[in-house]
Structures are given as structure tokens and as C-alpha cells.
Amino acid sequence: MHEFWRVAFSRRIAVNALKVSLVIGTILNIINQGENILHGLPVAWAHVFLNYFTPYCVATWSAAKNELSRRTDK
Template sequence: MKSMMRLILSARIAKSALRVALVVGTALNLINQGEHILAGNNISWFHLLLNYFVPYCVASYSAARNQLTRSEDE
């Protein structure tokens, strides 16, 4: 578990996950709250942040798991 956390927090994986989160999170926010954002209405800030946080977690976990699996195969 320590090696998984070390990988998740590594600069390479964090940077890559951040890029994924920005693209996917923006798409999710436009889908879920787009009409409110464009109209200038109140939005749910919790959901806005969650739409970025979840893809970040998924991308970083997937990258770290992939790296661990590749290391085990060698």
C-alpha cells in the first residue's frame, strides 16, 4: 500500500491526473451545470469541485495500479 501511495503522489502521475481531471471535470460541469453556469445563476460549488476531484482520483489510481502491475510482470 505504501508503494501505491508513493506512486499516486509522484509528480509524473499527479501531473498527468491533473490534466485528465481538468478535461473530464470541465466536461462534467458543463453537462451537469452548464445552463446555470452560462446563465450566471447560482451553482453547486460542492458538485463543481467533486466533478474535478473524482476524475483526478480515478486517473491517479489507474496510473499507479498500471505501474505496479507492470513492475510485477518484470
């Protein structure tokens, strides 16, 4: 498990996951809270955070598992 976290927090995977998170998180926030944003209504900040954090976690997990699998397939 230690190896998983080392790979998951490697610069390459973290930067890629951040890029994915910014794109997908923005889309999710527009879908989920676009009307509130357009009408100047309050935004649920916990949901904003989760809309970015969730895709970051999914991208990180997927890339790290793929990298570890690739290493053991050699």
C-alpha cells in the first residue's frame, strides 16, 4: 500500500489529476449550481469542493492503479 501512495502522489499523476479535476469539477459545478451562479444566489461551497475533489480522487486512483499494474506486467 505504501507503494500505491508513493505513485499516487508522484508529480506526473498529481498534475494530471489536477487538470482532470479542474475540467470535470467545473462542468459538475455548472450542471449542479449554474442556476444559482447565474442568478446570484448562494452557492453550496461544500458541494463546490466535492465537485473538484471527487474527480481528483478518481483520476489519481485510476492512474496509480494503472501504473502499478503496468509495472507488474513487465
